[in-house]
Amino acid sequence: MAKKVNYEDRLTLFVDFLGFKEKIEETESNSEVLQDLVYVMSEVSVIAKEGDPKEFEVSQFSDCLVISYGIKNFNLIFEIVNKLSHVVVRAAELGYLIRGGLTFGRLLHTKQLVLGPAMSRAYHLESQVAKMPRVILDPVEFNEALLNPAHDAVKAVKKFLKWDKSCEVWYFDYFSSEVISDVVGGDPMKYPRYLKILSGMIEEGLKSSHPGVLEKYIWMQKRYQLARKKFTGAPEDHPTRVRFPGYLESIEQLPMLKKEAAGAAEIVAKAEKERAKKCRGG
Structure with missing residues (x-):
């Protein structure tokens, strides 16, 4: 049994x-x-x-x-x-x-x-x-x-x-440094390297011609941009620049990908417009 x-x-x-x-x-x-x-x-x-x-x-x-x-x-x-x-x-x-x-x-x-x-x-x-x-x-x-x-x-x-x-x-x-630092710990330069990996994935994803794929990477780019923005524009004597040389500079050098995201958004908007037109039978 x-x-x-x-x-x-x-x-x-x-x-x-x-x-x-x-x-x-x-x-x-x-x-x-x-x-x-x-x-x-x-x-x-x-x-x-x-x-x-x-x-x-x-x-x-x-x-x-x-x-x-x-x-x-x-x-x-x-x-x-x-x-x-x-x-x-x-x-x-x-x-x-x-x-x-x-x-x-x-x-x-x-x-x-x-x-x-x-x-x-x-x-x-x-x-x-x-x-x-x-x-x-x-x-x-x-x-x-x-x-x-x-x-x-x-x-x-x-x-x-x-x-x-x-x-x-x-x-x-x-995306955020607070969460990633808690997860990976150790070497403070891990976060800039991690953010660089994300930026590369987003940049490649935004090259797609498929609207469904582009929507996902547009979503990612917005959150990546917010995470990156927190570390840009700090003065030269900022404590983080002094304590961790190269940390802020590594993040500031990463691309914003705003232009790529805007181009992708246009493709998505065009696809949505065409889909709506078909639904109306036009």
């Missing part, structure tokens, strides 16, 4: 690596791309599996990753967001963007399988709600607690998040 299984209440994170399909197609003719993919997925898998294995489960299949925690105490929400931050930042450092959703609900997650309402909800958040290269928190499960935090763990989690008032969701902030 099969062993009886039951759902558990679990924090459930589902993430998808963007552009993976195109990379897979490249692997057939370029073995270096295959080696790169294997390395990236291995790196992310190692990060996902760090910690006490009794607390969580991890499943990885193709370009998707599922991490879930049995909610024994509220501090675990900080644990899963902290783990998420390392996954997102490491993937970006390796040239990959992630989209995903974090929810709380009924889930069956073992070494062999993962299924349940929470899995369906997390997938829905990733595929239908997040839209941009970001990981969002389920507004149904988390908005009230985050807008009015009463627990220390929730207050700690908010430091990693940004509020998108246009669609009323919280998402993980992988």
Whole structure:
């Protein structure tokens, strides 16, 4: 007789690596791309599996990753967001963007399988709600607690998040120096190098001719520009220039990408106008 299984209440994170399909197609003719993919997925898998294995489960299949925690105490929400931050930042450092959703609900997650309402909800958040290269928190499960935090763990989690008032969701902030410094620590020059990687990804993405792709990189450029702007225009005797030579200069030398984003926005606007015209039957 099969062993009886039951759902558990679990924090459930589902993430998808963007552009993976195109990379897979490249692997057939370029073995270096295959080696790169294997390395990236291995790196992310190692990060996902760090910690006490009794607390969580991890499943990885193709370009998707599922991490879930049995909610024994509220501090675990900080644990899963902290783990998420390392996954997102490491993937970006390796040239990959992630989209995903974090929810709380009924889930069956073992070494062999993962299924349940929470899995369906997390997938829905990733595929239908997040839209941009970001990981969002389920507004149904988390908005009230985050807008009015009463627990220390929730207050700690908010430091990693940004509020998108246009669609009323919280998402993980992988642009600001405060968050990235907390995640990577150590060498202060890591942030300028990280921001340079993001700028390169955005610059390349804004060359696309596909409106749907351009929208994602326009969104990224706006947040990248805000992160960069905080470090530009400081006087020569600014304490940061003195304490960390080259730090501010490295960021100031990065491109703003405003012109590229404006050109991309024109392509998107034109596509939307043509789509609206077709809908009207004109």
